[in-house]
Amino acid sequence: MYKVFVNDKPLFLTNEIVKETDFQMFLLESIDIEQLIVKMFSGKISKAYLYYPDEKEILKKLKEKIPVQKAGGGLVYNKHGEVLFIFRNGKWDLPKGGIEKGEEIENTALREVEEETGVSKLTLGRKLQKTYHIFKRNGRYKLKITHWFEMHTTFAGQLHPQEDEGIEKVAWLKPDEIQQALTNSYENIKLLFEPEKQYE
Incomplete structure (x- = not known):
């Protein structure tokens, strides 16, 4: 699992499906990453998980979406x-x-x-x-x-x-x-x- 901070709020990259409690979970493949970042910067989302099944590829997938x-x-x-x-x-x-x-x-x-x-x-x-x-x-x-x-x-x-x-x-x-x-x-x-x- 990777922990990425967006305006000091945690965005977890994970290959495990976790039951949502105090956070929101999104699919890395289909997420509009900019929309998510904007929501985290504005405080609408304070903690999020991005799911992708292959842990080895997960960071690479994020890098494809953001410079x-x-x-x-x-x-x-x-x-x-x-x-x-x-x-x-x-x-x-x-x-x-x-x-x-x-x-x-x-x-x-x-x-x-x-x-x-x-x-x-x-x-x-x-x-x-x-x-x-x-x-x-x-x-x-x-x-x-x-x-x-x-x-x-x-x-x-x-x-x-x-x-x-x-x-x-x-x-x-x-x-x-x-x-x-x-x-x-x-x-x-x-x-x-x-x-x-x-x-x-």
């Missing part, structure tokens, strides 16, 4: 075990950005972290999960697939928010501050802190 933008981002730790966060549009987020032509996704993630925060001396760690969300740009909906990587740095210099990208501040957050920041963040960012429950 995809690939992005890379970093969950960056410094030597004190603090995590690098950015603050943009009134919410805490992690540094990430779109892939450039001919670029490897690992390089996208490293470049974007450095551009958005001013942090250098980054080393790439393990690949984390991908996150999926739908956004609107120039009147068109797109599916953003972000590839996340754990990163480490010994950088101890000044942090520089990339203001032309709307980033108001950059901060190293201690483990106990992270939970507080996540209460004012995005659902797909929270997912990156869930699997190992490292801050409980």
Whole structure:
């Protein structure tokens, strides 16, 4: 099952028929995806399931219906075990950005972290999960697939928010501050802190 966020509301891609209770279920083959997205953006639908029988093909089917933008981002730790966060549009987020032509996704993630925060001396760690969300740009909906990587740095210099990208501040957050920041963040960012429950 995949979890795609539409305006922070979950859209599940599933190959199982689930009994509807607090959500609506649609057939991926026949759904007008734009209509569904519009309803989720406007709040008419707060949770939906898209059904397709073949789980291996399900994401491919969605990609046929909506353009995809690939992005890379970093969950960056410094030597004190603090995590690098950015603050943009009134919410805490992690540094990430779109892939450039001919670029490897690992390089996208490293470049974007450095551009958005001013942090250098980054080393790439393990690949984390991908996150999926739908956004609107120039009147068109797109599916953003972000590839996340754990990163480490010994950088101890000044942090520089990339203001032309709307980033108001950059901060190293201690483990106990992270939970507080996540209460004012995005659902797909929270997912990156869930699997190992490292801050409980």
